Amino acid sequence: MADPVFRSSVTSAETTSAESTSAAAVTISDVSDWSKCSVKAGEGTETAKGFAVALGTAAQRNGVLVVHHRQHEWLLLGSAAQVDETIHNLDRDGFVSTVDLTHGRMMLRVSGPRSADVLAKVCSSNFDDAFTPNRAAWGATVARVTCDLVRDDQVGVRSYLLLCDRSYGDYFFQSLLDAADEFAD
Amino acid sequence: MLLVPCPVCGPKNAAELTYRGETHSRPDPNQATPEEWRSYLYLRDNPAGWLREGWFCSSGCRTFFTLERNTTTGELREPLLPGNKVAGRPISDGTEP
Numbered sequence: 001m002a003d004p005v006f007r008s009s010v011t012s013a014e015t016t017s018a019e020s021t022s023a024a025a026v027t028i029s030d031v032s033d034w035s036k037c038s039v040k041a042g043e044g045t046e047t048a049k050g051f052a053v054a055l056g057t058a059a060q061r062n063g064v065l066v067v068h069h070r071q072h073e074w075l076l077l078g079s080a081a082q083v084d085e086t087i088h089n090l091d092r093d094g095f096v097s098t099v100d101l102t103h104g105r106m107m108l109r110v111s112g113p114r115s116a117d118v119l120a121k122v123c124s125s126n127f128d129d130a131f132t133p134n135r136a137a138w139g140a141t142v143a144r145v146t147c148d149l150v151r152d153d154q155v156g157v158r159s160y161l162l163l164c165d166r167s168y169g170d171y172f173f174q175s176l177l178d179a180a181d182e183f184a185d
Numbered sequence: 186m187l188l189v190p191c192p193v194c195g196p197k198n199a200a201e202l203t204y205r206g207e208t209h210s211r212p213d214p215n216q217a218t219p220e221e222w223r224s225y226l227y228l229r230d231n232p233a234g235w236l237r238e239g240w241f242c243s244s245g246c247r248t249f250f251t252l253e254r255n256t257t258t259g260e261l262r263e264p265l266l267p268g269n270k271v272a273g274r275p276i277s278d279g280t281e282p
Contacts, residue, residue, distance in 0.1 A: 055193070070246050071193060124198040138194060139245035141201050146244045 006033045009106045009169025025114040025183040028176050032106040035083040036163070037076040042095035048072070050091065058137045058150050062086065065161075069137045069148050077107075077150075077161070106169040109152075110176065111159035114183045119160060121179045125149070143175035190261060193246040205239035207231075208251050233257050 010030045041047040051066050051074055053059045058067040064078035064086050076083050080102075087098055110118060116127035122143040126132065134153040141147065145168045150161040164172055187199040207229050212221045230236070235253050242248045253262035 071248070124201065139242075139247075140197075141244040 008032050009166045010173045011170055026110065026112040026118050026180045028173070028180060029109045029111070030106070030173065031109045031161070032166075032169070034077050034102075034107055035080040036101040036105050036107065037083050037087055038099045038101050039074045039076060039087075039090070040072055040095070040097045040099075041074070042072060045094035045096055046091035047094075047096045056137055058135045058152065065150070065152065067137045067148070067150050069139060069150075075101075075148065075163075104166055105163050106166045106172070107161055107163045108173060108176065109159060109161055110180075111154060111157055112183075113158060114180075115158050115160055118176065118180045118183060119149075122175060123149075143172060143179070145172050145175075187259065189240060190252070190263070191240075191242045191245060191248065192250050193248050194242060197242070197245060201242075201244040203241040203243040205241055205249075208237050208239045235262075 008030050009032065039047065039051075051061065051068065053061075053066050053068040053074065055068050055071060058065055060066075062085070063082040064076050067075040067077065069075055076086055078086075090096060090098070119125075119142065120127055123140055125138065125140045132138070132149075132151055134151050137148070137150045139146070139148055142149070142162060142164070145164045148163040150163075151159070152161050153159050162172075162176075188196040189199045189202055190196050191202070209225060212225055214222075217225070233256060236256050237251055237253050239249065239251050242250070254260070
């Protein structure tokens with residue numbers, strides 16, 4: 001059987017140009033092809049203890065970004081192989097469940113020194129370093145779409161991962177593109 | 186803008202939460218009279234003063250919680266997770282700092 005083919009929910013033809021024209025101040029890229037898995041684990045389970053990620057933060061664990069964005073719930077982001085391996089090695093004692101969200105959620109990365117300014121136009125969260133430092137994770141509405149946000153700076157450059165339902169993908173991308181327009185070189 | 190203090194996320198714009206209205210203790214279904222059920226289901230106090238109301242953090246942590254809000258001044262009292270019946274201390278006047 002052939003490997004499954006990933007198809008992004010961002011179908012806009014402007015995707016490529018948006019990435020290239022806004023590269024200096026802000027870059028918006030579709031990273032929906034990352035593997036995304038939700039893990040729910042009850043309090044006190046070995047799985048919950050094993051992640052050792054505080055609520056509202058994210059951390060790298062064996063190449064997988066583990067995001068503790070809600071109580072008793074974690075999001076694993078990374079390559080398919082590494083996420084699969086992490087899931088395979090989970091301790092299943094107690095209440096532990098996993099759901100693969102790869103094809104149900106879309107994910108954008110907004111990077112660049114002005115990325116917080118772009119998001120501040122369409123989201124009421126406080127993007128100051130004091131409130132949302134690197135590796136902060138939280139839920140909020142962005143451009144009227146309920147999202148999970150993770151600050152995941154890349155080599156010292158401010159960067160955010162935004163996850164929302166796949167069906168909003170095209171609209172969501174276009175909304176961020178509009179918000180980033182004034183920062184394009 | 187009304188800043189609502191979610192017990193998990195912290196202060197959030199009320200537009201990011203779902204208002205669930207006045208909350209009352211649910212009467213015992215084996216003991217309640219039809220009048221008590223009717224009152225519980227349909228009647229609201231709508232006081233000018235402190236009101237206990239339910240909120241749902243729909244865009245954040247998905248937590249249901251209750252808090253007390255003064256309907257005349259906008260003051261808020263500490264949010265409570267389900268099962269905690271103790272009235273909270275004042276934490277906000279409901280306006281942006």
